[in-house]
Amino acid sequence: MALTREQVENIAHLARLELEAAEIPQFQQNLSRIVDFIGELERADTAGVAPMAHPLPGLTQRLRPDAVTERDEHELYQRNAPQVASGLYLVPKVIE
C-alpha cells in the first residue's frame, strides 16, 4: 500500500517529528515498503489465538508493595536537563 504524502506528514505529526519537505518522498517510499512488508501478516491464520504481550508464557508483570523506596534526587536528575530554574524544567510559554 502506497502511503500518501499527507499520511506521512500526519504520522510524523503524531510522532512529534518534523520532516523537511525534501526528505518526505524518501520516507514515503520507505514507509510504504515497510507497510507492504508487514501486510504479509494478513495471511497468518490467527483465528482464536490470544494476543501475546509478555514473552514468557503464563507470566505477567510483578507488582511491588506500594511503599516509598526512592529518595528525592531531583537535583541530580535535573543536571541533564537543558533548562532548569528553581527546581523546575523550563519550556516555552504554553498559556498566552
Place this chain on the structure above:
Amino acid sequence: MIHRQTLSQLAAALRARKVSSVELVRTYLARIEASQPALNAFVSITAEHALAAAEAADRALAAGRGGPLEGVPIGHKDLFCTAGVRTTCGSRMLENFVSPYDATVVTRLRAAGAVMLGKLNMDEFAMGSSNETSHFGPVRNPWNTALVPGGSSGGSAAAVAARLLPAATATDTGGSIRQPAAFCGITGIKPTYGRVSRYGMIAFASSLDQGGVLAASAEDAAWLLREMAGFDPRDSTSVDAPVPDYPAGLDAPLAGMKIGLLKEFFDTGLDPQYERCVREALAVFERLGATLCEVSLPNISLSVPVYYVVAPAECSSNLARYDGVRFGHRCADARDLQDLYKRSRSEGFGAEVKRRIMTGTYVLSAGYYDAYYLKAQRARRLISAEFARAFGEVDLLMGPTTPTVAFALGAKTADPITMYLNDIYTIGANLAGLPAMSIPCGFAAGLPAGLQIIGPHFAEQRLLQAAHRYQLETDWHVRLPEQYA
C-alpha cells in the same frame, strides 16, 4: 601474548599475581587506541577511570580479596547507563547525556571486580543490523574493514574479535548479539527474557530487549553471565529464579542430547558455503554423541513481519520520552512547545530511528491497531507455541545465525527491508523470549560463519555446555583476524 588469553585465564593469572590489572589495562588500552581509526569500535575510552579501577583491583588482589573477575578488563555497549561516564546509545539525542545511575549489569560486573575500559559503539538506539546508523560513525569489521561488523552491538563484537577487550556486554532485541557475533567470528549469548536485568539499559522494545555477552568462547561467556544474571527488583520483568553456576556445568558430556535442525532456516536464501560450515558443525555434535533430527516451525517465516510491527510499536512508545525537556538534545530558539518537541526530536534522531518511530506510530494509530498490532501479537503466540512444541521433542535447536557472511558497508542501506531480512533467523528467539547463542563454525569465502543454538526458557546452561563441548573439538573460536593476531 596477553590478548590471546581467555577471560577465564586472565582472571586466574590475576588471582595468581602472575600479571597485574594495571598491566592488562595498559595492554588493552594500547590496542584500543591503535585500532580506533580503522575500526571505530568505541564511543568513549575511559582510560583514567580504568587505570584507577585497575590499581584498586591490584590492591584487592594483593590483599587476597576481590571478586571472581577482579581486575579483568571489559567494555560496555553504550546503552548500559554508567554514572559519571556519558551514555549516548549511538545517538545525537544523548550525545551529552551522563546518567545519574548505573545499570544493574554495570553494578554487578563492577562488584565482581571487572574493570570498564570504555563504552562501545552501536547502531543508534540499537536499531540496525550493520552499525551504520550510529551518530558516531560506522564500526568496521576487523576481518575486512570494507565490511560491516553487524549490529546493533557492532562495537562490542568488533572489539572482542580484534581482542581490544577479552569480552564485552551487548544487547539483543532481534539478533543484535548473535548477528554481529556471527559476522565477527566470536561467541555471543542472548539469555532468556528476564534473566538479565534491563534496569539502566536504554529501552528500545521492552518485550524483546535482553542484555547478554559477546566473548571469545562459551567458557568466557559463562563466566560473565554468571555475574550478570539474576533477579533485580528494579526491573519489573526480571525473573526471580536461581542462577546456576554456568562455568561449573560446561564439561558435562553431550551423549544422548537431542538436537533439532531448523528446517526452514536451510530452505530459503542460505548461502551454500555458509550452509556447509553449519552442516559440518552439526556433524561434530553427532560425533559428540548427540542425535540430530529435523524440526519444522511452519510459522517462523512470519517472525520478521511480526517483529517489524511489535518492535517499532514499542519503540515509538519508549522513545516518546525524548522531548527536549528533561534530558537529551534540545533545539535552539523554540517558538512554542510543539516546535520544541518536533525540532528537538528531528534533530536528535537519525533516519532509521525516525522510520521505526513512524512505523510504530502508524501501526498503533486509530483504525490500524487491530490489523497490525493485535494481529502481530496473535502471530507472535503462534511462533512461540511452535518453539514450545519443538522443545517437547528436542533439547536444543540449531541452524545458521545469518543467511550470509558479513556484507559491505553501504550494501543494504538503500532499502530498509533488505537490511531487516538479515535478521530472519535470529528474531524468532526474541519473539518467544528464548535463550540463544551464536558460535563460530568455520569460514565461508574467508569470512566467519555462525552456528545458532536456541534452547528452551532458562536453558542457558545447556546452550553454554553444548557450545563449550563443540569449542573443545574445534578451533574456529581462537582464530583471529591477521592484523589483530
